[in-house]
Amino acid sequence: MIKNKPEVLAPAGTMEKLKVAIDYGADAVYIGGDAYGLRSRAGNFSFAEMAEGAAYAHAHQAKVYVAANIVAHEGDIQGAGDYFRQVRDHHIDAVIVSDPSLIEIAITQAPGLAVHLSTQASATNWETLKFWQDLGLERIVLAREVGLDEIKEIRKHTDIEIEAFIHGAMCIGYSGRCVLSNHMGLRDANRGGCAQNCRWKYDLYEMPVLGDKTELLGENADGKVEDFSMSAVDMAMIEHIPELIEAGVNSLKIEGRMKTVHYVSTVSNVYHKAVSDYCADPVNYQLDEALVDELWKVAQREMSTGFYFNTPTADDELFGKRRKRPQFKFIGQVLAYDAQAQVVTVQQRNNFGIGDQIEFYGPNFTHYHQTVTELFDEDDLAIERAPHAMQVVHFNCPYPVQTGDFIRAQAIEKPARVQR
Structure with a gap:
């Protein structure tokens, strides 16, 4: 130990x-x-x-x-x-x-x-x-x-x-000493105003010789221009x-x-x-x-x-076409759970509804998965989706979730990790 x-x-x-x-x-x-x-x-x-x-x-x-x-x-x-x-x-x-x-x-x-x-x-x-x-x-x-x-x-x-x-x-x-925000947006990064210019999308141009035409770099095999980024x-x-x-x-x-x-x-x-x-x-x-x-x-x-x-290399920067990243959605928080009726009451944070694959997770790495098969509003009326911010809804849940647990949508895809 x-x-x-x-x-x-x-x-x-x-x-x-x-x-x-x-x-x-x-x-x-x-x-x-x-x-x-x-x-x-x-x-x-x-x-x-x-x-x-x-x-x-x-x-x-x-x-x-x-x-x-x-x-x-x-x-x-x-x-x-x-x-x-x-x-x-x-x-x-x-x-x-x-x-x-x-x-x-x-x-x-x-x-x-x-x-x-x-x-x-x-x-x-x-x-x-x-x-x-x-x-x-x-x-x-x-x-x-x-x-x-x-x-x-x-x-x-x-x-x-x-x-x-x-x-x-x-x-x-x-270590945070970038001056792009000051230069491009008159916002002082080191006094709390960073505009995160490194996260913007940029086009990269070749520096022209006198009389030559400026060319946009970064075209792929299909002739499309890839975004150039300084984003780590x-x-x-x-x-x-x-x-x-x-x-x-x-x-x-x-x-x-x-x-x-x-x-x-x-x-x-x-x-x-x-x-x-x-x-x-x-x-x-x-x-x-x-x-x-x-x-x-x-x-x-x-x-x-x-x-x-x-020392980080080009693989540690998001140059060119954006690589895949996971698609998860945070959809709510557990307000209450009726263990006898197996009904969970949820405060919505993002639109979700019947048919969605969801995952409950809580402290100490607890996880439960289910499909939403029914959904009811605060007046106990059946609804198809919960589209309103902070809307309170309830539905059947067979798992012993706890007040304060969070809910996310199930993964659509998982990207490959950058290997070291």
């Missing part, structure tokens, strides 16, 4: 996502406040909401961290001391900061508040980690560009806590949990504060089970392929191992 079990750290863009992440196995969540964060469009938390989220987390033996990781410009640090004191006094477990001025303010003006170094600070070597540790930081979130062998070397020389991203979107820029595939380290733990990573971080409860619940569930299984019996541990399949149910793009084992 592994004594130093790492935490699974999940994103929480809203209060609902915070509670869902914890219910589905996350040991900690990270959120944004009303200031100093890099997700201006996420459902950022007020101080009262921070207190509510912290109370829920602590009641479930989990922690809450607040991201305050902007690159500060002139005027951005005004009021930071009061902000960090409020965060501390509302029982948040730590703040995640990148700017040295904000780090100093948090340490000196909000004593007792733990400070973690954000990945935005691009820490990539053990000397840097010791520097920040000597200044009073408790944890370093490594840059995404750090490989597994480098993590092992860092651990040999330091005892500070290490946090590393192990799942989610990869940035085309060096996503990271997924589910197949390498033992290596991460043995390398000394203390916190396994999942990206995605702006993603759905479907994503947050599924990914938290998967990594919680993988970590628990390995730590319970590392000698006999084998990855359950069902965990890999589960991640494909919420995948937006192909998946790779990022920088952990090698």
